[in-house]
Amino acid sequence: MIFVNGLPFPTDSSQERGALVTLLEHPKLVSACNSFEAMQEVKVSASKEDALQGRWVYVFQREFATVNPAHIDFIGTDEATTCVGLVIRNQRNGMTSVAHMDSTNVVDIGLTQMLSLVADKNFDDDLDVHLIGGFEDVLPKQANGSTRSKTQEKGDGYSFALCTEIIETLHKRKEKLHIQTLFVLRHNTKRDSQGNAYPVFNGFLVKTSTGSVIPASFDRTTRCPDELVRRIRISASSEDPTWNGKLLETYDTQNDRFVIAPCSWTFWQVHVALTLQDLSDEEILLQCSTSPSAEGPEFVDNLRRQWDYLIKQPHWNLTFPTRHPRVFEWTADGSWKRCLFSPQDPWNEDGAQTSFQMT
Incomplete structure (x- = not known):
């Protein structure tokens, strides 16, 4: 169930125009968007002047991670154009889950994955929700979200369908989901003199102790650990x-370590x-991006490295011998170090192949 400004979002108000369109115009959320847009973007780097004071977890496209504020100070993502960064944080204990959603196909199960370690089983906890990303890659043809199909043609835009699916799925959940930020579509869109659209911000950072969310971008040194392998898993x-x-x-919440779950390629x-x-x-750019004109300068280089x-x-x-994950633990010098995976470790991939098999 969605709440806005402490009140349940009525289901009848979403039937005629679509819940997403109605929420985009809600005065409380418009004000939150204006405040978010006015913030200075934080540039996260390993250099001393831009280094974060504390530990952080970075989330790549199609990944999610849930962190405990007792262990992790920050969690964030970037490189989002038509993707949507989603934050769900428990107001009571600060448990925070972040996902970088890139397709309507991962929304339903993905939300269940995120909520499994954030929400209590009785649906009593109040959960803060932030959606950031998904710029307006095309002008909406109609205001009614119900007229747009889930499967979008490339020329018909991606962001609207993804945002709609996320909102509709949140609305159907039993948890108490308080939307605090809806910085997507027109709120996260700027245009140049030729009318080309770009995201205002491509990423964000969550301070887990307070739940505050700020615009952020990361460089290659801070998208770690195992940056290249994690990128390859996306495709x-x-x-x-x-x-x-x-x-x-990506991240083992209970044991406070990165566990890069295995993925096969053909x-x-x-x-x-x-x-x-x-x-x-x-x-x-034209063949591999949903928004070629809006990609960052590293987009092509990252693909070539993959x-x-x-x-x-x-x-x-x-890369994943016997389909075991790649495990990284935090070291005293402030970095992630790869360690050997033990078959006795409490990790199990649902449906994983545990024997050698070529694809």
């Missing part, structure tokens, strides 16, 4: 049936990498 997971409809598991994906690597930067890895490591089981 590889689309052909790995283990992850159908799910967000990618020789077809390696072939595609070989083909795409020969394209020009402009062709890569393809290089796949070409050099065509067998996924060399």
